[in-house]
Amino acid sequence: MIHGADLATVERAVENHDPLPDGPGFAGELPDGRLVRDVLGRSPLFVEHSGTQWAFSPTDLDDAVPFPAGHVGDERVFSLPDPPAFADENEALTAVADALDASLALDAEGLAVAFSGGVDSAVVASRVDAPLYVVGFEGSHDLDAARESAHAMDRDLRIIECTHADIERAVPLVARATGRTNAMDVGIALPLFLVAERAVGDGYDRLAVGQGADELFGGYEKIVRTDHRVDADTVRGATREVIAGLPDQLERDVLAIRAAGAEPVAPLLDGRVVRAALRLDGPMLATDEERKRIFRKAAREFVPGEVAGRKKKAVQYGSLIARELDRLARQAGYKRRMDDHVTKYVASLLESG
Template sequence: MCGIAGFVGEKARQRTCQMIEALSHRGPDGVSVQEIGRACLGHAHLKITGDYPQPASTAGMTFVYNGEIYNHSNFLPGSNSDTEVLASILENNLDGFINAAPAVNGEYAFAAWDNNQIVLVRDPVGIKPLYYGNCESGFGFASERKALLRVGIRDIRSLSPGCLLAEGQERRFADLPPMQPIINDEAEAVRRLDEALGQAVRLRLHKDAAVTFSGGIDSALIGAMAPATPLLTVGLAGSFDVKAAIHAARAIGAEHRHTVYEVTEKDVEEALPGVIYAIESANPVTVAIALPLYILSAKARKDGYKVLLSGQGSDELFAGYARYEAGFKEGRLQQMLDYDQHHLAEVNLERDDAAAMASGMELRVPYLDLSVVSLARQLDPSLKLRVNGKDYIRKYVLRKVAEKYFPPDVSGAPKKAIQYGTGIQKTLERLARSHRCDLAGYLQTLYKVVLV
């Protein structure tokens, strides 16, 4: 993973250099820029897979790329670089990628200078971010909004997932698999989900990887399916998540690979300016959710990790939120899930990417592997939300998979939102009271200091 940016117009090199400087935290392993006519492309490198130099050129096209293609060897046997594979796919023309896209297993955002125009492309789920906008001097794009703001671009848009931008217009080239609830047999669903998720986890493993481990069912399953990978937990001493994670680690015999990063109120206060700058928001909910990942990523990076496996996306795929119960009663569950899955990028993924990449940490999301997404969208709603008397069992089929790895008190554990489970929410509220204002006002004051 990395940071990418570029500009087409006046002083393109100067502006691209300014943007790449703003993205240097995303690529601690080196930066480079390349001018092509009236355009300039830049790249901040986080070395994970291979060492293919960027910006890269192929058959008259120059591109910069942020992402991972996990099945890259299927396209170019013998290659250890997914960037090289992308170059080979683009070798003929951009249509070569569009045709190959359904077979690409991974996440990506890239920009190509092709036939004297800039083209932007983003994966169907929107796992990797890409923003763009215009100013009087020209057109720019970048992995984070702050880079575009640095060169005077104010009208900033996020490229929609599964879309290609060319000549100022977005057009869709890929979408999520169809929502077709054709699987209603529980045993088949459990077997296929176990296989698909296990394969998705294995594809995303890396020698410098760890699992963000809250002890909840989503992260616990990833931890069980990655039996040699370290498990990292963050939270205040005695918090719900710390206790749950310790219990879940014991349940799979993983105490030896489990690390708890206990944080204090002082740690939270010191991290606040950094997380607000990273996610470019003072929204209390957004900040409270991003803070645990931001702190964990910083500590993990210091301990030598470069990749984090996260359980993001599970709730939207398998009906993990309480609000889905009302949708189920009203016969709207499928519609709600479809909407949330199509808006994952703007609601969750862009925030989490920014929080992790602030420390140069690549975030990988096995639940959003397209094979897992496709399977989830084929499951009957009753396999996601099961009525049990007066109660509802959310993420039912995922819990049935978890029963193969955990005792019932782990596989059936209730969900607790990360800001509450880690103790971060109460800590933020105490900090706000100590500054004699409400939480929104406290965060807005910090926002004005770090971003305005």
């Protein structure tokens, strides 16, 4: 059983050692019994620590560990390509725009869009007639940004105003589904879960997300600074380091969305988009003044200029969910002077829930 792509595509990829065929990622079991997972880990896969059983969710196993991305059976078959950089920005812009155009040909049946108002989710929403959902506490940056971007795009927006009761109810569900209790992971997964949950309640079973753009296209300050947070000394090298962390991040995000009953759709992680992104270099990715430079330029073919250039906070901060999760932890007696006080609070909710 294969998840994410048809068997023929996966078998061709394995035979040709092709790490990035067109389309989404894949994971599962080949007819010969070997397990397979794509190079970016876009589809989670788990095995029992003993190696005797496997599943798409860690909760279906007694002692689950992730099956490594890029592996077929015991062998690493897929590695992230290192192609030559584009000759100039015009070539890069054309290639990225064409890849986005191909990846955004989404089936709208049963589809909703997680929409924070930033360029990533706006590009995903631009070519599909599907409802847009945003979640956040009243007064949050994400609610304001989503309203402004939806207005600029002439799209209706469904707003989920979060409450403390929502957080307390959802935290155990998210922590159990993802197997994570640390404050950062829970803070990121909660908005995805809450959006997916509302979309499912409205009758949708697929959620389009903008995951991957920051990693692929240079959305992080640390890749420009090449500081202590990365080993590389170039923007392109630092970006590849960030991309290498996608399997762990995507596992969390996919599991959170599935826990709400929806299947994630991530067009910005389509093989065509990834191949184009890997050929970007230096200022094509980011400068001190602007992150995701070529991506934002390409985005102007899909969304209004003010949306393509909009700066946005990370979802856990833009939604104010991280702030309110911290507030709830302190109200429950887990003070900031304690190590990992929010993580301890999350663990307590998991035990009681």
